Amino acid sequence: MSSKLCDRISTDPYSTAPTILLIGKAGAGKSTLANMLIGEEKFKTSEGLDTCTNICQNTLINLNSKEYNLVDTPGIFSTYGPNDDEVLGEIAQSIVRCNHGIIAFLFVIAWSKYDKMEQMINDIILNFLG
Numbered sequence: 001m002s003s004k005l006c007d008r009i010s011t012d013p014y015s016t017a018p019t020i021l022l023i024g025k026a027g028a029g030k031s032t033l034a035n036m037l038i039g040e041e042k043f044k045t046s047e048g049l050d051t052c053t054n055i056c057q058n059t060l061i062n063l064n065s066k067e068y069n070l071v072d073t074p075g076i077f078s079t080y081g082p083n084d085d086e087v088l089g090e091i092a093q094s095i096v097r098c099n100h101g102i103i104a105f106l107f108v109i110a111w112s113k114y115d116k117m118e119q120m121i122n123d124i125i126l127n128f129l130g
Contacts, residue, residue, distance in 0.1 A: 017060060019069045019098040023091065023129075024108035025121045026075025033108055034072045037061060043072050056094040068103065077121050088128055105129065 022030040031043040038061050061070045074087045
């Protein structure tokens with residue numbers, strides 16, 4: 001997956017603006033939130049609880065007259081997509097490419113019953129982010 005990221009980096013605006021990174025469980029609504037923030041259906045979304053996003057995607061967004069790089073990441077614990085090590089590797093490669101830093105991590109949690117599995121996923125993400 002990271003080779004795909006490297007191949008597309010020359011056209012992505014990773015180096016032009018600080019980054020807002022969307023992260024969370026597969027199917028939590030990261031792409032849906034990204035589409036709502038940019039006001040158009042740029043990122044593919046699914047109707048179910050699984051992921052459509054297999055690689056980090058990004059777009060520039062203007063908030064309060066400032067430009068930011070909005071990065072939509074693949075979901076953790078996808079039953080159909082890449083394994084979690086690949087997903088975390090893709091997210092790590094994306095973070096490294098954010099030359100102007102990350103101004104915010106938006107940790108997206110699906111509206112559902114919060115159980116031990118959700119807690120375990122949250123712990124993995126928070127541990128990954130340090």
